[in-house]
Amino acid sequence: MVDPSPLAELARALPDVRSSGDAADRVAYARDLWPRHHLAVRAGNVAEHRPAGVVWPASTEEVARVVRWAHDTRTPVVPFGAGSGVCAGVLPNERVIVLDLKRMTRWRELDERARTLDVEAGHMGLPLEEDLNRRGLTLGHFPSSILCSTVGGWIAARSAGQCSGKYGKIEDMVLALECVTGTGRVVTLRHRTSGPNLVPLVVGSEGTLAVVTSAKLRLHPKPEARAFAAFSFPTTEHGWEAMRAMFQAGLRPAVARLYDPFDAMLARRGAVKKDGADSGGTPGLGAAALRNLLRRPGAINELLEGSFGSAVFGGALLVVIFEGEAGAAATEGPHADLATARRVLEPMKARWLGEGPAQKWLLHRYSVSYRQAPVFAAGLFSDTMEVAAPWSKLGALYDGVRRALGAHVFVMAHMSHAYPDGCCIYFSFAGTAGPAEPGREGWDARCEATYDRAWRAALAAAVEAGGTLAHHHGAGRSKAPRLSSELGDAGVATVKALMRAFDPRGILNPGNLIPDAPTPYVDDAHPKPVTA
Amino acid sequence: MSFEIDRESLLVRVPGAATLASIERALERAGLTLGIAATDLAVGDWLAAGAPGAASAFADPADHLVAGLTATLTDGSATVEVRPSPRRAVGPDLVALFVGCHERFASIDHVWLRVHPRGARRVALPTEHLDLDPPVSPDEAALLDAIARELAR
Numbered sequence: 312m313v314d315p316s317p318l319a320e321l322a323r324a325l326p327d328v329r330s331s332g333d334a335a336d337r338v339a340y341a342r343d344l345w346p347r348h349h350l351a352v353r354a355g356n357v358a359e360h361r362p363a364g365v366v367w368p369a370s371t372e373e374v375a376r377v378v379r380w381a382h383d384t385r386t387p388v389v390p391f392g393a394g395s396g397v398c399a400g401v402l403p404n405e406r407v408i409v410l411d412l413k414r415m416t417r418w419r420e421l422d423e424r425a426r427t428l429d430v431e432a433g434h435m436g437l438p439l440e441e442d443l444n445r446r447g448l449t450l451g452h453f454p455s456s457i458l459c460s461t462v463g464g465w466i467a468a469r470s471a472g473q474c475s476g477k478y479g480k481i482e483d484m485v486l487a488l489e490c491v492t493g494t495g496r497v498v499t500l501r502h503r504t505s506g507p508n509l510v511p512l513v514v515g516s517e518g519t520l521a522v523v524t525s526a527k528l529r530l531h532p533k534p535e536a537r538a539f540a541a542f543s544f545p546t547t548e549h550g551w552e553a554m555r556a557m558f559q560a561g562l563r564p565a566v567a568r569l570y571d572p573f574d575a576m577l578a579r580r581g582a583v584k585k586d587g588a589d590s591g592g593t594p595g596l597g598a599a600a601l602r603n604l605l606r607r608p609g610a611i612n613e614l615l616e617g618s619f620g621s622a623v624f625g626g627a628l629l630v631v632i633f634e635g636e637a638g639a640a641a642t643e644g645p646h647a648d649l650a651t652a653r654r655v656l657e658p659m660k661a662r663w664l665g666e667g668p669a670q671k672w673l674l675h676r677y678s679v680s681y682r683q684a685p686v687f688a689a690g691l692f693s694d695t696m697e698v699a700a701p702w703s704k705l706g707a708l709y710d711g712v713r714r715a716l717g718a719h720v721f722v723m724a725h726m727s728h729a730y731p732d733g734c735c736i737y738f739s740f741a742g743t744a745g746p747a748e749p750g751r752e753g754w755d756a757r758c759e760a761t762y763d764r765a766w767r768a769a770l771a772a773a774v775e776a777g778g779t780l781a782h783h784h785g786a787g788r789s790k791a792p793r794l795s796s797e798l799g800d801a802g803v804a805t806v807k808a809l810m811r812a813f814d815p816r817g818i819l820n821p822g823n824l825i826p827d828a829p830t831p832y833v834d835d836a837h838p839k840p841v842t843a
Numbered sequence: 844m845s846f847e848i849d850r851e852s853l854l855v856r857v858p859g860a861a862t863l864a865s866i867e868r869a870l871e872r873a874g875l876t877l878g879i880a881a882t883d884l885a886v887g888d889w890l891a892a893g894a895p896g897a898a899s900a901f902a903d904p905a906d907h908l909v910a911g912l913t914a915t916l917t918d919g920s921a922t923v924e925v926r927p928s929p930r931r932a933v934g935p936d937l938v939a940l941f942v943g944c945h946e947r948f949a950s951i952d953h954v955w956l957r958v959h960p961r962g963a964r965r966v967a968l969p970t971e972h973l974d975l976d977p978p979v980s981p982d983e984a985a986l987l988d989a990i991a992r993e994l995a996r
């Protein structure tokens with residue numbers, strides 16, 4: 312009997328391309344790191360969204376053959392980097408082939424004079440940066456997930472790194488993309504100043520327009536010198552006004568991170584504890600006590616937000632790092648920039664805290680991202696939400712989202728991507744099970760209910776305040792139902808037109824980024840488990 | 844023509860038909876500037892041509908020229924609004940369909956532009972060895988045709 316699985320068909324059609332329909336592989340590729348999946352896993356539903364199989368092409372030519380086959384057989388294909396996405400950008404089903412790019416890691420061309428690198432999309436982040444450093448270069452892109460994400464995933468999800476203040480986001484680094492469109496055609500798109508530029512359409516398209524196979528990225532000299540500083544402010548608002556002043560004065564600190572008083576207290580503590588629920592960004596309390604406490608998030612948020620929080624935790628904290636060439640003259644280079652920044656900040660109620668907190672931050676720059684597992688192990692959940700707005704709307708965005716989230720979960724915030732015209736706010740939140748309701752009686756189902764309510768309210772509040780739905784995590788399927796609230800119906804129709812132009816048969820990551828996709832998801836904010 | 848200056852965010856909202864010179868005059872009264880040579884070109888036409896004379900996006904990666912816009916599709920069927928924001932991650936950047944595309948897909952009704960305090964320090968990283976204006980390839984032309992077709996559907 313002929314095996315009807317798309318993977319078997321693919322293996323028959325392209326026997327020389329490495330693929331697998333192995334049960335373990337299908338489980339491994341069933342999801343990305345969307346935190347709501349972790350609740351399903353905790354409830355025992357380890358891999359509800361298993362693909363038919365996985366394919367590992369080693370070249371653009373192999374990617375093109377796989378996509379051409381998928382086009383001809385109308386088989387859905389989901390591009391896969393390292394699966395560190397947090398928005399359900401990867402959510403296969405038994406008809407889907409996952410196309411993992413990680414065997415494509417070649418440096419195609421390093422141009423040291425122009426300072427550009429054409430690198431294949433499956434290259435992992437940290438080894439890329441380390442290899443560049445050995446040649447005296449840097450990409451300047453340092454997402455907290457640099458250990459577990461790829462170049463292609465950064466581009467597809469419009470990633471932002473910790474040094475965006477100087478080097479920009481990934482979209483500010485891409486000069487050209489080689490990609491395979493939904494018909495299997497290999498195209499090279501180039502950044503163009505005085506003519507049509509298709510690069511920004513594929514950047515951020517989250518696997519729906521094309522498979523990115525390589526990218527020509529702009530590089531910089533590895534910084535020769537760094538200048539560190541930290542300041543405290545009476546309130547978070549004082550802090551962001553100071554950040555605004557710095558960026559509008561033409562200063563470009565590579566790192567500028569402002570923590571609200573509670574987040575500042577965690578940042579001051581620095582390193583992650585190795586064990587136990589208490590290391591989950593939730594200081595010094597046992598798991599059970601914590602669960603109880605988080606039942607009344609509104610009261611805790613209110614208490615910590617006001618002057619009480621500032622007094623107890625010592626105000627907001629701003630960490631600043633300037634980096635670059637040492638500078639020939641006393642007026643040039645990171646130390647001169649820091650001196651200018653001090654002159655800008657000190658009349659703005661900034662209290663100089665020395666270099667220590669910034670140096671400590673650099674030392675632990677990636678650790679904070681791994682605090683999530685103990686939170687889930689303690690029966691709680693946590694997630695992050697990154698939204699952006701012009702400076703004039705930042706206060707409304709901060710208050711609106713904080714209030715919306717705060718009614719359901721414990722919330723804290725920091726700001727780590729500032730620009731001359733606005734800023735991103737990064738909310739971190741933790742919550743617990745709400746009261747039982749029909750159909751949602753178990754602990755994890757009740758956690759899901761709280762999780763969904765918090766996200767729904769927060770996304771609505773972000774758009775209402777004039778902010779974006781996302782700044783650097785992408786929209787995936789988790790925010791897609793809200794897309795028209797930001798882009799409007801005409802914007803969504805335009806995105807769909809682009810999808811038809813690049814991928815006429817709709818085989819690339821179908822359902823992603825589409826508000827009204829016919830999928831097994833709730834029409835509201837988030838997918839519900841597939842029960843079939 | 845009315846211009847809306849958002850001083851706090853250093854942005855100005857202007858109609859696509861406003862000339863660069865008229866915008867610059869209004870900004871000058873507020874101590875601000877576009878930071879480019881102000882001509883009698885309408886800002887919508889200037890952006891459709893790819894903003895000639897503006898600093899390269901690679902000169903100051905943390906900055907950008909266009910924070911948001913509204914544009915009406917060429918067949919008049921819909922108006923797309925990209926709300927002002929320093930950056931976003933909600934799918935393809937639709938601004939790319941309107942800037943540098945010579946009104947092939949839409950014409951700009953209003954735009955939010957970045958402005959600068961007069962005399963402010965500007966960042967200018969070296970870009971001289973970057974190829975920022977390659978010719979449009981046949982593959983890109985074919986995709987542009989497909990986009991035009993699908994937008995008109």
Ligand SMILES: Cc1cc2nc3c(=O)[nH]c(=O)nc-3n(C[C@H](O)[C@H](O)[C@H](O)COP(=O)(O)OP(=O)(O)OC[C@H]3O[C@@H](n4cnc5c(N)ncnc54)[C@H](O)[C@@H]3O)c2cc1C
Binds near residue numbers: 412518783
């Ligand atoms: C602990 C942690 C910290 C994080 N910190 C940051 C941070 O600081 N900054 C930040 O921006 N993000 C962060 N993220 C989110 C995540 O790392 C980014 O979204 C990252 O860009 C995803 O890369 P990936 O290779 O893992 O992509 P995946 O998760 O595999 O894929 C993400 C999306 O892109 C598509 N895709 C992947 N590769 C390609 C390709 N080659 N062509 C076309 N489409 C493709 C997928 O289909 C999917 O829709 C963090 C995540 C975690 C878990």
